Amino acid sequence: MPLQKMRRTMGSRRKKTRQFSIANKTKLIRGGADYFDLLRRMISGASHTIHFQTYIFDADETGRAIADALKEAAARKVCVFLLVDGYASQSLPKDFLQELEDAGIHFRFFQPFFKSREFYFGRRLHHKVVAIDNSCALVGGVNVSNKYNDINGKPAWLDFAVHVEGPAAQELFSICLRTWKGIAPLPGNFRPVSPPPAYDPSFGHSAVRISRNDWLRHRNQVSKTYGEIFTTSSNEITILCSYFIPGAKMKKYIERAVKRGVKVRVIMAGMSDVKLSKNAERFMYDWLLRNNVDIYEYTRNILHGKLAICDKEWLTVGSYNINDLSAYGSIELNLDIRDKMLAKRASGMIDEIIKADCEHITREQVEKARSPLRQFVLWLSYQLVRLMFRLVTFDHK
Numbered sequence: 001m002p003l004q005k006m007r008r009t010m011g012s013r014r015k016k017t018r019q020f021s022i023a024n025k026t027k028l029i030r031g032g033a034d035y036f037d038l039l040r041r042m043i044s045g046a047s048h049t050i051h052f053q054t055y056i057f058d059a060d061e062t063g064r065a066i067a068d069a070l071k072e073a074a075a076r077k078v079c080v081f082l083l084v085d086g087y088a089s090q091s092l093p094k095d096f097l098q099e100l101e102d103a104g105i106h107f108r109f110f111q112p113f114f115k116s117r118e119f120y121f122g123r124r125l126h127h128k129v130v131a132i133d134n135s136c137a138l139v140g141g142v143n144v145s146n147k148y149n150d151i152n153g154k155p156a157w158l159d160f161a162v163h164v165e166g167p168a169a170q171e172l173f174s175i176c177l178r179t180w181k182g183i184a185p186l187p188g189n190f191r192p193v194s195p196p197p198a199y200d201p202s203f204g205h206s207a208v209r210i211s212r213n214d215w216l217r218h219r220n221q222v223s224k225t226y227g228e229i230f231t232t233s234s235n236e237i238t239i240l241c242s243y244f245i246p247g248a249k250m251k252k253y254i255e256r257a258v259k260r261g262v263k264v265r266v267i268m269a270g271m272s273d274v275k276l277s278k279n280a281e282r283f284m285y286d287w288l289l290r291n292n293v294d295i296y297e298y299t300r301n302i303l304h305g306k307l308a309i310c311d312k313e314w315l316t317v318g319s320y321n322i323n324d325l326s327a328y329g330s331i332e333l334n335l336d337i338r339d340k341m342l343a344k345r346a347s348g349m350i351d352e353i354i355k356a357d358c359e360h361i362t363r364e365q366v367e368k369a370r371s372p373l374r375q376f377v378l379w380l381s382y383q384l385v386r387l388m389f390r391l392v393t394f395d396h397k
Helices: 003-016 033-044 061-075 094-102 167-181 221-232 248-259 275-283 285-290 324-328 340-357 363-369 372-392
Strands: 021-030 049-054 079-085 106-110 128-132 136-140 160-165 206-214 236-241 263-269 294-298 306-310 314-318 330-338 358-361
Touching: 021 033, 021 167, 021 340, 033 061, 033 128, 033 136, 049 061, 049 167, 061 079, 061 094, 079 167, 094 106, 128 167, 136 167, 136 314, 136 330, 160 167, 160 314, 160 330, 167 206, 206 221, 221 248, 221 306, 221 314, 221 330, 236 340, 248 263, 263 275, 263 340, 275 285, 275 372, 285 294, 285 363, 294 340, 306 340, 314 340, 324 330, 324 372, 340 358
Parallel strands: 049 079, 079 106, 236 263, 263 294
Antiparallel strands: 021 160, 021 206, 049 128, 128 136, 136 160, 206 330, 236 306, 294 358, 306 314, 314 330
16 A cells, blocks of 8 residues: 555544543532532633533423523623523423523524424434533533432432543533534624643543544444443443333344353333333343343432443443434433543442342343233333334434
8 A cells, every 4th residue: 555545544544533531530420419519510610601511401490590500600701502402492481591591691402303392303412511611521411400400309310420620621612612603603702712721641540532422423432332341341331221222233232242251230210201111121121131131220210320331440421322312313422431440439339329229120020020911012112112213313224
């Protein structure tokens, strides 16, 4: 191969390689009051720009408290950009939106190709990212709603996020800025925030990689991260996931990992906000148990988190569910973090959740609950969910 052509080829490959940035500080945050307290502190500390992008933003007590914090930031002359999904957040009242605009907040709906109150067609903005002043960010699965908060005597849905400072936060800030510019122009008086000085390698000990899925941009990075977890693990994989309905490719990954002797455990919802989805999950229990996957159902409340831990050495946390809707129909964003201390801490948190709030699902329990009618309902639910995924997703194989 001529040298010049080889250099072009190598350069092209380098562009496609996803790199970990070093010198990041990371902290795993459980959803609920701790998450929203941290979020308000981050907003209160902002001095230049806030990018807030989420799937669901409700106008309940939690949503109004966060909206008030954003209004206060705008009053301090902080430039606030709020982008929410046009399908999931379509019920926001007009007077609520007007209050945001009157306060100087730049607000937009992310619109799919087509939507109604019960259905959408096209991409959905499913990632949950808050990036502030090009210096810190919050990424996870937590939406802005009372359901995700400890409020009115009710525990929050189980969810997780990661707070990050360092080079990864700078990259997240740039991603949010590009996403906004793809939806709406920047205000005429907007001035870019000055980048902070280069981080010293001793600033933090987490290596972080940002993974994204977006079928329109031909990105399937989070799916590849899960493939990497299943193909490189040597001891154990822990998955906590709502709406766990793996497609054919992911099922092959699971089968191969188990055959290599990897212990795989999956923590799923015991109760779900989408009953059809839960029935579809339960249809898969036979297959999971046949493949020696340990199944746990979280019973304290609804499980909404999305994370995976590989060999207690690294983990991925974000908005991605293991199903074809996240793989082929949504804009998703996860942080892949190589940090043994954080991975062990996360694994310990999951162990405590399993011990206190989960039921271990055994073959005996599944057989005891089996009946022809129940199996038909579960099978039909699975087929309907798979059909819906095919109708609203793209590049599906």
